[in-house]
Amino acid sequence: MTETPSTPYVAAASNRKYSNEELRARIPGWGADLDPRNRPSVPKERMDLETGARWTFPDRQPEKQPRERSIEHQFVTPVFGTSAPLKGVSGAIRRYAYRYSEARAAHWLILIAADRVDAGGSHLRSFFTQHPDNPLTETGVVSEFTRHGISSRVGKERADLKEQALAPVFVAGPWILAGGAAFVVVRRLLRAVRH
Template sequence: MPYTAQKPPLPETPDQLRARIPGWGADLDPADRPSTPRERDDLPPTGAHWVLPERQEETVPRERSVEHTMLPPVFGTAQPLHGPAGAIRRYAYERFSEGRAAHWLLLIAADRVDATTAHLRSFATLRPDNPVTETGISAELHAHPVASRRGRVDVRHQPLDVLLVAGPWVLGGVAVAAVLRRALRR
């Protein structure tokens, strides 16, 4: 059981594991472990006085992995899920195991959606995002842009950088221009 003071029972005994997996338990002998001189078992007790730590109250529903039956005793509440990105994250946790690629791809997609909505929200403020200064394009002009790329391993991927950094801004500009053109025609 997770989050308890007891060590969970092994599903198989060490002898069963050694018979089934070649080389299992090779580091059980302290003489074979490189960290043995640093390992200490004479430390004083930790003073933990609990079997299961006191649980933090869950005031709003939290995302949790399908592998776990309960949340850890203490968890963060600083950034609650919100908006479309929160819905994507909730779906990833409710539907897919952490061992599935779909779980992690959905979480990455939620991060992209969150970044995009933050960029869009910035246009409603007095100081919207500036893609030229915030992406480092202006620094490229002064920091030897061609010489700094020579000899790098990712040379084939460099054209994608332009697409990934400037692409969303160009698409956003095209969309705004299309909306303005349509509004002016009316």
């Protein structure tokens, strides 16, 4: 299947809507590097050299399941990662994020939320294994007291001192919320059983 794409993945010059002169008139400073004498990378930027490739556009990797794709691009890159396929609620949230442009904060904030949902799901799944997550050892809290964590911060000009007070909130907060939610659920179940 050979496509003739007009996207950023093709090395050839793209068809632009406006000419250089029109862009220069509309955008101050546009095209400052058009003159090859102003670009240090110019003898290397040659499109007329033989590459040895047997294709002008690489063969496309088959999609075994639909992949997330930015709305700025016509299609997924010819080769893409498959090591972490979308799954469950976090996958649905990630798919939703790709409805927004990568230039919008909503896209990235939704992806961050999906990561948090995925992390929470991983923590919950760990409780059903032989080695559940241990927040004391896996977050590095113990090393604060045994590996000079506090003394390495006191009297130093470290940039992370401002956010040091918030670190316990972000580390312990989700565990405290999960514990509180579990307590409320168990209490309601016990009340339902009694009545």
